[in-house]
Each structure stands twice: as C-alpha cells, then as structure tokens.
C-alpha cells in the first residue's frame with residue numbers, strides 16, 4: 001500500500017516540520033510543505049537548505065542527490081496545495097486551537113483516504129482525531145529533534161484509529177529510515193514519559209542540595225554511559241518543555257510521581273529555560289563558567305559516603321528503570337519498544353530494560369529502598385518489578 005504513496009504534505013516548517021520535509025524528500029517522496037505566509041516559507045526553506053548543506057559537507061549526500069531532493073520539495077503558503085497529498089503530517093505549534101484550525105482544514109482539503117498524522121508531543125491525539133470526520137485515519141507520528149538525525153518515531157494510535165492506518169504509518173516510518181514504536185495515546189508516549197520524570201528527579205536532588213549539578217550529571221553518565229547527564233539534558237531540551245511534559249503527565253495520571261519539582265517551575269518562571277535563554281542549570285553565556293562547589297549538607301555527605309546504601313547514580317537510575325518496568329507491566333509498551341525508544345529517541349547506549357537486566361532487579365529494588373529510607377521517595381516498586389523479585393528473578397528478559 002505504501003508503495004502507492006507518492007505525495008506527502010507537511011504543515012508547519014519550523015524546527016520539526018522543516019526536518020520532516022527533508023526526511024521524506026530524501027527518502028524519495030514528493031513533499032509539499034505549507035506555512036502561514038511567504039516569510040515563514042522562506043524561513044522553512046532556509047532551514048532545509050542549511051540542513052542539506054550540512055549533509056553534503058559531511059559527505060552524507062552528494063551534490064546530485066541534493067539537487068534531486070530539492071526537486072521533490074514544493075513549499076507554499078497555500079494550504080489548498082495539499083489537495084493531492086496521500087499522507088499529511090502536521091507540525092504546527094503545540095496549541096489545540098492551532099491544531100484545530102489545521103485539522104479541520106486538512107479534513108476538508110485532503111482526499112478522504114489520506115492519513116492525517118500529528119507530530120504533537122503532549123496534546124491528545126484522540127482529541128485531534130475527533131476534530132475530523134475521519135478519526136480512523138488520524139494517527140500520531142512523533143518525530144524527535146533533529147528529525148533528520150534521530151531514528152525514533154512513535155506511532156500513536158487512538159481508540160478510533162484503524163489498524164490499517166497504524167500499519168501504514170509504521171511502514172511509512174520505516175520507509176523513511178526510522179524505527180517506529182507503535183503505542184496507544186497516553187501522556188508522554190514512551191520516551192518523554194520516561195525521560196522527563198527522570199530529569200525532574202535530578203532537579204529534585206539538586207534542589208535538596210544532595211549533590212552539585214556536575215556531580216549529578218557526572219554520576220549518571222559514568223554509570224550508564226548516557227550521552228549527557230540529566231541537568232545538561234534539561235538545559236538542551238528547554239526547562240519550559242520539561243515542565244510542560246511534567247504538567248501533562250500530572251494532568252493525566254494525578255500521581256505524586258509526576259509532580260514537577262518546585263525548582264523547575266521557579267526556573268521557568270524566571271526565564272531560565274536553558275540553552276535557548278543562555279541560562280538554565282548551567283551558564284551558557286560564557287565558556288569559562290566555573291564548576292559549582294559540591295554542597296556540604298548532611299544528606300550530601302551521606303550520599304557521598306555511601307551511607308544510604310546507594311550512590312547518586314543508583315538514586316536516579318533506579319526510579320528511571322522502575323518507571324520503564326512499570327510501563328511494560330502496564331502493557332503500554334513492550335520491553336523491546338521501551339529500549340528502542342530510549343536508544344533511538346534519546347541516544348541511550350542501552351535501554352532501561354537492558355539496564356535493569358545488567359544491574360539486576362534486586363539491585364534496582366535495593367536502590368529504591370535506599371531512596372525510601374532517606375525519605376527521598378516512597379518505596380513503591382512497579383508491580384512487575386515486585387513480581388520479578390518474588391519469583392527470585394534478577395532480569396526481565398530471560399538471560400541468553
């Protein structure tokens with residue numbers, strides 16, 4: 001079926017949309033990208049050109065290929081140009097009123113068989129689908145930033161999505177060189193629902209002066225080989241984006257686990273959003289910003305001295321892993337999907353279930369216990385983790 005696809009429409013040519021246009025065009029699709037006006041079209045075109053230039057400079061694209069990619073891209077300020085799209089992806093700002101405007105229009109403009117996909121990170125795909133007369137053909141297609149580089153695409157189905165729609169969307173994702181992980185419509189999907197509470201936990205430890213930002217980041221990168229520590233990552237993602245995800249998780253689940261750390265909210269309120277504003281947990285306005293003095297309080301000393309029975313990395317990774325096990329136990333995603341999401345969406349060398357199996361379920365539970373003993377978090381292991389322990393197993397996957 002996908003082989004018959006030829007024309008893809010993309011609405012919004014900002015950070016994500018421009019990358020999505022490029023990804024489809026490089027995979028051989030003819031793409032029409034639309035924006036609100038001529039200036040926005042020019043900005044989108046410049047974004048695509050810069051990215052193609054980088055790909056040529058790195059030897060990932062030849063000059064001839066760049067020419068062919070350009071020939072497959074049409075950019076316009078007229079949404080009606082999407083009248084022949086076989087598949088449309090929306091990447092406009094994360095506001096329901098803007099999505100409503102776009103989806104009611106796409107429903108009118110595109111042929112009845114066209115699948116309409118949204119790149120939303122935090123709005124309900126179900127609500128977006130309900131704006132159209134074809135909820136069975138609406139799907140989430142959640143790319144990661146930068147779209148041309150990151151391999152994960154979360155394919156999100158709602159209770160109304162047709163199985164065939166989901167299958168086509170996953171196949172399209174594969175055809176553009178991505179790794180699809182198909183899940184239901186739930187706040188944060190897989191990657192954000194795991195990543196952002198873990199970042200929030202790091203903010204919580206930092207806020208309680210249990211460790212300096214360098215100690216927190218250094219401990220996790222050393223222990224799990226992650227590309228960067230959680231506070232560096234928060235600055236990169238944007239503290240406002242992290243807070244928005246925490247609030248969406250809170251709204252959906254109403255569990256203390258998803259209460260944003262007060263410091264995160266304060267920093268957003270004061271405009272310290274991370275790299276984009278120059279200041280977040282780190283000072284990005286100068287190269288020679290000094291490292292922070294490690295805090296000297298009693299809890300910091302206890303963690304450093306190993307008194308809690310778990311080190312700093314354990315304290316952060318245990319809950320992160322526990323969340324992943326909970327997600328698998330809830331039947332929301334498989335262990336393979338969880339690991340793929342974190343590997344290909346967040347650059348983890350090992351997914352959280354692989355981390356569980358490497359560290360041992362008992363060690364993860366011990367670290368959760370240490371957190372509880374220090375009154376840093378309640379002791380509430382995921383039911384599936386508790387089940388593993390009761391069965392005397394240390395891994396979720398059977399050892400090879």
Ligand SMILES: NC(=O)c1ccc[n+]([C@@H]2O[C@H](COP(=O)([O-])OP(=O)(O)OC[C@H]3O[C@@H](n4cnc5c(N)ncnc54)[C@H](O)[C@@H]3O)[C@@H](O)[C@H]2O)c1
Pocket residue numbers: 011012013014015016017034035036040090091092093094098101102119120121122142143144145
């Ligand atoms: N930025 C990220 O890291 C990221 C990652 C994954 C998903 N997302 C999601 O992707 C979507 C877009 O995010 P972004 O970061 O690219 O935003 P952005 O602000 O960079 O780009 C949005 C673009 O949409 C255009 N636009 C606004 N209204 C429009 C309309 N009615 N018709 C056509 N174009 C319109 C704007 O001019 C702008 O260029 C959001 O739903 C966001 O949650 C973002």
